[in-house]
Amino acid sequence: MAAYKLIALDMDGTFLTEEKTISEENRKWVNQAIEAGVTVMFSTGRGVQNISPYVEDLGLTSPMVAVNGGEVWKSPQELLSRTPLQTSWVQQLHQMALEYDVWYWGYTVGGLYNKDKWTSDLESEQWLKFGLFTEDHVKLAEIRSKLEEWGNLEITNSHVSNLELNPRGISKASGIREVCGLLGVKMEEVIAMGDSLNDLEMIRQVGLGIAMENAQEELKREADAVTASNEEDGVAKAIQKYIFGL
Template identity: 55%
Template sequence: MDGTVLNRDHEISRENCEWIHRAIDSGIVVMFATGREVQSIEQYVKQLGLESPLVSVNGSEVWTSPGSLLVRHILTDEWVEELHRIARNTDCRYWAYTVNQVFTTRDWPDRIDRPSGDPWLKFGIHCDDLNLLPELRGRLEAMGHFEVTNSSPRNLEINPSGINKASGLREVCRLLDIRMEEVAACGDSLNDLEMIRSAGLGIAMGNAQEAVKQAADAVTGTNDEDGVAQAIRMILGE
C-alpha cells in the first residue's frame, strides 16, 4: 500500500480508484497485500468497497474477506525476546505488531509473553545509519527462523520464516482456485520481492527499490503518478 497504491499524502487518488473499479467490473479480483496490520487499512478497504481477500502483516494474516480470518502465523514470545534484545543493543528504533496492538521503543511492554488471543505477528527495526542494516540482517537470517525483508531502505521487517506476501497470495489462490500464474502483483519494497517473483505478472512501481525493479516483469509509474492505474490500464489493454 505505502509507496504503491497510496501517494505521498497516504491517499488513494481518484485515478487509482477509477481504474481499480474498472478492473473489478471486468471480473478481476482486486485485493491488498500489505505489511500493515489490518486495522490500519480498514479505511482504504471501505473507501474502495472491497469484499475481496486480504493479506496483511507481510503474510502473517490472510483473510477470506474483511473481518473473516483464514490463517494466522505468529512470532513466538521467545523469538520476540531475542529480537528485542538485539534491537535495544543498537542505536536503532524498533516496533512490533500483535493482533490488537502496536508497541514501539517508547512504550515497549514490561512483559514479552502475550495472551493467547493477542500473539506477536511482526517485528520491525528502523536505522538511520544504513551501514548497520546489512550486519543486522545477516545476523537475523543466520538464526534460521525469520523471514527478513523491508518496507523502506531504512528498516528491516521480521516475520516467521517462509511467511511473506507470496505465501499469503498462495493461500488466496487456493481459496479462489486459481494459479499464481494468473496473478498480477504491484509493489515497491523488499517485502514485495517474493510476491513479484512468484506472480504471473510482477510489476514494480517507478519508485521501487532497485532489487524489486530487477525482479519485475514490468515497471509502471510511481505512486505519485498513479502507477497502479497505469498498470491496470496495461492489463486491461486500454
C-alpha cells in the same frame, strides 16, 4: 475477459500517495477492474487495523494479506490463517534493538507497539511482525547478518533503512498462494504490484510482477514490468495496460 483474475496491491509506496491517500485515478481503475470481474486485494506489511479504513473507503469485500503474510483474511471480517512469531524470538529481537539503539516496532493481533510505546508483558500478545529502523546502514547490515544466522526468520524490508521480520517461509507470496487456493485462481493468473523487498517474493512468484517507478532497484530488476510511480497513478496505468489493453 482479461487473462488475469486477481490483482494484489502493496499499499505504501504503491497504491497510496505519499500523503497516504487514494488518488482518483487509482480509485477509478480499481473499480473498473472489479466491475470487469477481477478480484482486487491488498497485500501489505500493514496490520489489519491500518488496512481497514482503506478497505471500507473502497468498499472492498475481497481477501487481504496483512503483516507480510502473517495473516491471510478470507474477507475483511473473516480470518483465514495466522502465523505468529514465537514470543522468545520477539524477546531476542527487542533486546537486539536496545543493544544497537535503533527504532523498533511490532505488530500484534491487538495492535501496534513501538519504541515509544512498548509492553512489558510480551506473553499476553500474539506477535505477527517485528521491525527495526536505522539510517546507519552499516549497523543495519550487521543486524541483518546476525539475524540471517538465526535461520528462523523471513527477512525483508519496506524501506531501505529498515528490516521487517516474519517466521521463515511467511511472505506476501505465501499469503497470495493461500488466497489463490481459496478463490480457485492460479498464481499465473495474478498481477502483483509493489515497491520494496517485502514485495520481492510475490513479484517473483505471480504471473505478472510489476514494480513501481519509485521501487527499490533490486525489485525493479526482478519485476516483469515497471509502471509509473505511486505519485503518478502507477497502479491505474498498469490496470489500464494489463487488464484492459489500453
